[in-house]
Amino acid sequence: MLHYILRRVLQLIPVVIGVTFIVFALTYIAPGDPARLLLPQDASDEDVAEMRSAMGHDRPMLVQYFHFLFGYDGPGDSFDYKGLLRLDLGRSYVSNRPVFGTILDRFPNTALLAVIALVLSIVVSIPFGIISATRPYSKTDMVVTVLALLGISMPAFWLGMMLIWIFSVQLRLFPSLASPANLISLVLPAITLAAMSTAVQTRMTRSSMMEVIRQDYIRTARAKGLSEKQVIRKHALRNALIPVVTVIGLQVGNLMVGSVMTETVFSYPGIGTIMVDAIQRKDNPQILASVVFMALVFAVVNLLVDILYAFIDPRIKAQYEGSAKKKKGGFLNGFKRTKT
Known part of the structure; x- marks a missing residue:
């Protein structure tokens, strides 16, 4: 039973990674620019480009997804985060609160x-x-x-x-x-x-x-x-x-x-x-x-x-339990045959 539970827990890892990749790709191709939404309406294109660079949104999608998993260290501290593997996806663009805390x-x-x-x-x-x-x-x-x-x-x-x-x-x-x-x-x-x-x-x-x-x-x-x-x-x-x-x-x-x-x-x-x-x-x-x-x-x-x-x-x-005993018995029988 313990072996079965551990196997199922390990199976959760690719499932979560697959779900996050699909959702990340959808948010990447969805219309709208978070940098322009955060800035005033009269912000110049240079200000928007600078904001996108600070947020890390000027990089290719796979690079952004890598940052999403392992963290991002931008030019400032406002958009830094440690990544999903350390349960830190940074702060909300709207409320400026930690997203997992919310x-x-x-x-x-x-x-x-x-x-x-x-x-x-x-x-x-x-x-x-x-x-x-x-x-x-x-x-x-x-x-x-x-x-x-x-x-x-x-x-x-x-x-x-x-x-x-x-x-x-x-x-x-x-x-x-x-x-x-x-x-x-x-x-x-x-x-x-x-x-x-x-x-x-x-x-x-x-x-x-x-x-x-x-x-x-x-x-x-x-x-x-x-x-x-x-x-x-x-x-x-x-x-x-x-x-x-x-x-x-x-x-x-x-x-x-x-x-x-x-x-x-x-x-x-x-x-x-x-x-x-x-x-x-x-x-x-x-x-x-x-x-x-x-x-x-x-x-x-x-x-x-x-x-x-x-x-x-x-x-x-x-x-x-029978499956686990069968595997264990097969291993012991193989060990005995090798020993003899």
């Missing part, structure tokens, strides 16, 4: 909204998926299926605006602006953020449960006289949870990324609003730092989900 200040707000949305999606999706699977092709199943399809189809920004119009403008039940200090104000953004995740998890739970309850050991459990609740809870649900846990783990990363649109609609002070503001202002250090942070969170969550498999299904843990 993200860490806003991350608890985004995490709070994502956790509420995740809990809401799990509480709703798993029971509805089980009910839909145990009553296939019934009216309840049809209603759940239609709601799941609507949840998958509706864009987050449209759903958020509809919820604001209905519950904030018309009914005046919830505020239209969200704040981490007011949990009531998080109801609408949490529903908006959880809608797609709930729909996906409901469909996955239904599909997995329908596959499991058709197995022979479920028929055997029923033949032994166990009640339907005991069969579903003790025998079917645990085996059906493995693909569901996979989807939930992936949805955690999607909730972090999906918070960009939700936070923008509800003016919520999280990482999403930082990214949107940075994109609008061509604040490259803040954009790159936000994307790197999101990629790391997504990768770490997926790693934790893979580790969680072993605790849900002992067969997976036995597979890892």
Whole structure:
């Protein structure tokens, strides 16, 4: 198991590098000049060229990406940074604050909204998926299926605006602006953020449960006289949870990324609003730092989900341990043959 975890951690390195290179290339070719945005409108071309040189933006893209990874030491101290490998991407062009410091200040707000949305999606999706699977092709199943399809189809920004119009403008039940200090104000953004995740998890739970309850050991459990609740809870649900846990783990990363649109609609002070503001202002250090942070969170969550498999299904843990013993035994047998 330890060997597997170390291997997965090492696999995160090329993933993060690939993501950063793609995002860096997109910011490089995107229209707009950060040097001209930082200077007054009446700045001369010489002033812009001098500013671009100080920022390191007058060099080829690969050279700039090298500086992004290993640091940049410009002619002044304003735009110096130690690089991504030392978790220092410098300061924001707009706020002049360390970009990772700004993200860490806003991350608890985004995490709070994502956790509420995740809990809401799990509480709703798993029971509805089980009910839909145990009553296939019934009216309840049809209603759940239609709601799941609507949840998958509706864009987050449209759903958020509809919820604001209905519950904030018309009914005046919830505020239209969200704040981490007011949990009531998080109801609408949490529903908006959880809608797609709930729909996906409901469909996955239904599909997995329908596959499991058709197995022979479920028929055997029923033949032994166990009640339907005991069969579903003790025998079917645990085996059906493995693909569901996979989807939930992936949805955690999607909730972090999906918070960009939700936070923008509800003016919520999280990482999403930082990214949107940075994109609008061509604040490259803040954009790159936000994307790197999101990629790391997504990768770490997926790693934790893979580790969680072993605790849900002992067969997976036995597979890892058996593979490790087989490799170790092969090495020892080869050593003995060489020795003899």
